[in-house]
Amino acid sequence: MPKKNVSRYVLLGLLDWRPMSGYDIKKIVEFSIRDFWSESYGNIYPTLQKFLTDGLAEKTVERQEGKPDRIVYHITPSGRKELVEWLNESYEQRRIRDEFLVKFLFGHLLPVESNIHLVETYRHSLEERMEWYRKSVAQIKKQGLKNRKDLLEYLALLQGIFVRESKLHWCEEALKALQEHQKD
Amino acid sequence: MPKKNVSRYVLLGLLDWRPMSGYDIKKIVEFSIRDFWSESYGNIYPTLQKFLTDGLAEKTVERQEGKPDRIVYHITPSGRKELVEWLNESYEQRRIRDEFLVKFLFGHLLPVESNIHLVETYRHSLEERMEWYRKSVAQIKKQGLKNRKDLLEYLALLQGIFVRESKLHWCEEALKALQEHQKD
DNA sequence: CGTGTCATGTAATCAGTTACATGATTCA
DNA sequence: TGAATCATGTAACTGATTACATGACACG
Numbered sequence: 387m388p389k390k391n392v393s394r395y396v397l398l399g400l401l402d403w404r405p406m407s408g409y410d411i412k413k414i415v416e417f418s419i420r421d422f423w424s425e426s427y428g429n430i431y432p433t434l435q436k437f438l439t440d441g442l443a444e445k446t447v448e449r450q451e452g453k454p455d456r457i458v459y460h461i462t463p464s465g466r467k468e469l470v471e472w473l474n475e476s477y478e479q480r481r482i483r484d485e486f487l488v489k490f491l492f493g494h495l496l497p498v499e500s501n502i503h504l505v506e507t508y509r510h511s512l513e514e515r516m517e518w519y520r521k522s523v524a525q526i527k528k529q530g531l532k533n534r535k536d537l538l539e540y541l542a543l544l545q546g547i548f549v550r551e552s553k554l555h556w557c558e559e560a561l562k563a564l565q566e567h568q569k570d
Numbered sequence: 571m572p573k574k575n576v577s578r579y580v581l582l583g584l585l586d587w588r589p590m591s592g593y594d595i596k597k598i599v600e601f602s603i604r605d606f607w608s609e610s611y612g613n614i615y616p617t618l619q620k621f622l623t624d625g626l627a628e629k630t631v632e633r634q635e636g637k638p639d640r641i642v643y644h645i646t647p648s649g650r651k652e653l654v655e656w657l658n659e660s661y662e663q664r665r666i667r668d669e670f671l672v673k674f675l676f677g678h679l680l681p682v683e684s685n686i687h688l689v690e691t692y693r694h695s696l697e698e699r700m701e702w703y704r705k706s707v708a709q710i711k712k713q714g715l716k717n718r719k720d721l722l723e724y725l726a727l728l729q730g731i732f733v734r735e736s737k738l739h740w741c742e743e744a745l746k747a748l749q750e751h752q753k754d
Numbered sequence: 755c756g757t758g759t760c761a762t763g764t765a766a767t768c769a770g771t772t773a774c775a776t777g778a779t780t781c782a
Numbered sequence: 783t784g785a786a787t788c789a790t791g792t793a794a795c796t797g798a799t800t801a802c803a804t805g806a807c808a809c810g
Contacts, residue, residue, distance in 0.1 A: 390771090390796085390797080391796085391797070392667065392669055392672065393797080393798080395672070395676075396672055399672065399675065399676035402676065402679065407761075407762090408761080408762070408763090409760070409761055409762080419671075419675070420666070421666065422666060422667070422668035422671040422672070423666065423667055423668070423671075423672060424664065424665060424666050424667065425798090426798065426799050426800080427761095427762080427763080427799095428763090428764080428765095428798070428799055428800070428801090429797080429798050429799075431762065431763055431764085432763085432764085435763090450760090450761095452760095452806075452807055452808085453759090453760055453761075453806080453807075454760060454761040454762075454805075454806070455761075455762085456760090456761070456762095457761085457762075466679070469676065469679065470679050470680065473673055473676060473677065473679060473680055473684075474680065474684070477669040477670065477673055478669070479668075479669060479670070480608065480667075480669070480771090481608060481665060481667050481770090481771095482604070482605065482606060482607065482608050483576065483606070483607055483608065483664075483665055484606035484607070484663075485576055485661040485662070485663060485664070486661065486663070487603075487606040487607075487726055487729065488576065488579070488580055488583065488606070488607060489657055489661055490722060490725070490726060491583065491603070491722055491723065491726045492579075492583035492586065492653065492657060492722075493657065493718075493722050494717070494718045494719040494722055495586065495650070495653065495654050495657060496654065496657055496658065498718065500657075500658070501718075501722070533678070534677075534678045534682065534685075534751060535678040537747060537748075537751055538674060538675055538676075538677050538678055538685065539675065541674070541740075541743075541744045541747060541748075542671055542674060542675045544740060544743065544744075545671065545737065545740045545744075548736040548737065548739060548740045549733055549736050549737065549740075551736065552732040552733055552735065552736035553729065553732065553733065555732060556725075556728060556729045556732045556733075559725075559728065560725045560728075560729075563721060563725060564721075567718060567721055574768080574769080574799090575768085575769070577769080577770080591789075591790090592789080592790070592791090593788070593789055593790080609770090610770065610771055610772080611771095611789095611790080611791080612770070612771055612772070612773090612791090612792080612793095613769080613770050613771075615790065615791055615792085616791085616792085619791090634788090634789095636778075636779055636780085636788095637778080637779075637787090637788055637789075638777075638778070638779095638788060638789040638790075639789075639790090640788090640789070640790095641789085641790075664799090665798090665799095755810105756809105756810100757808105757809090757810095758807105758808085758809085759806105759807085759808080759809100760805100760806085760807085760808100761804100761805095761806100762803105762804090762805105763802100763803085763804090764801100764802085764803085765800105765801090765802085765803105766799105766800085766801085766802100767798105767799085767800080767801095768797100768798090768799080768800090769796100769797085769798085769799090770795105770796090770797085770798105771794105771795085771796080771797090772793105772794085772795080772796095773792100773793090773794085773795095774791100774792085774793085774794100775790100775791085775792085775793105776789100776790090776791090777788100777789095777790105778787105778788085778789100779786100779787080779788080780785100780786080780787075780788100781784105781785085781786080781787100782783100782784095782785085782786100
């Protein structure tokens with residue numbers, strides 16, 4: 387059976403990219419991978435501390451002028467080993483919870499106008515996020531794909547774009563159908 | 571701030587469709603809405619019991635021959651009222667966690683062949699699920715969309731199809747790119 | 755002078771899964 | 783005779799968020 391506590395491996399994976407602080411990790415989760423992963427400070431900081439006692443990471447303290455100290459975590463060989471072991475395991479899709487689709491699905495209890503409004507708000511947030519994707523792709527095209535890590539990062543981004551485009555397409559279809567229903 | 575414990579409202583929404591047992595609910599979650607919601611017995615049964623004490627649902631016991639009794643829950647007006655209140659609230663996308671994309675993203679630590687295998691397995695599970703979607707759509711086309719509830723259910727299904735199609739398309743692109751990388 | 759950013763941390767709490775128990779019937 | 787389906791339930795656990803605390807600096 388596959389291991390739980392996937393958070394650990396996400397943090398190890400990010401530390402494998404480059405040494406980071408908990409704050410850095412939070413930023414990456416919020417901006418880059420937020421369409422497929424979420425993580426709170428209350429989970430990040432204790433997990434990083436646990437890496438130290440488990441020997442999966444080491445820390446260095448970076449003093450900064452006018453800013454608080456940064457505690458930067460570096461992955462160790464045994465941290466990388468544990469990450470690779472997890473990557474080789476099979477996985478299960480758990481904890482899938484899309485609040486939008488639930489609200490949409492039970493929307494017959496509200497007036498059609500509310501359903502339409504819900505979809506329009508959803509479409510708006512998808513479009514906003516697409517803007518970020520476009521910028522990221524432009525930046526990657528400038529830098530080029532130097533190695534497999536870059537390629538995988540780019541492809542993960544590409545899935546985000548594909549999925550968002552299909553959801554935007556769905557919004558159009560759904561709005562058409564709901565407006566049609568409104569007329570009758 | 572939006573309410574947590576969305577499970578409650580999913581169960582209320584399902585009971586609004588028709589009276590159901592905990593077992594029925596689990597089946598619907600496993601087969602119909604599993605692409606955007608998951609729920610365990612350990613959460614379903616206590617939640618249903620709480621509905622009774624909160625007056626959001628009432629139960630009837632159905633005796634069956636050769637099978638255990640079924641405890642069927644019926645939503646009450648105040649249950650429907652609480653559901654509508656929740657539907658009118660704004661929502662936040664929380665707890666987004668796609669284990670596949672994490673394994674894919676950090677795959678540079680494994681040989682390219684492993685990355686390709688991961689995507690192929692993923693593609694296979696997507697295709698399997700598409701089969702279920704095709705059957706469901708065929709059934710709906712036979713029955714027709716009688717009301718808005720049916721329409722919303724159909725549209726929710728449609729998003730599942732759109733998203734899965736875009737992910738399948740992505741698989742092709744990803745496999746192409748990885749095979750290209752393999753050659754170099 | 756208030757808000758936002760940088761930066762780390764913990765205690766309390768909750769949400770939700772897992773593992774277990776029970777037990778009859780049906781099917782291969 | 784063993785597995786699968788039907789059906790309900792609970793206790794133990796854990797995973798993860800929320801809310802709080804601290805404090806300096808930059809910006810308008």
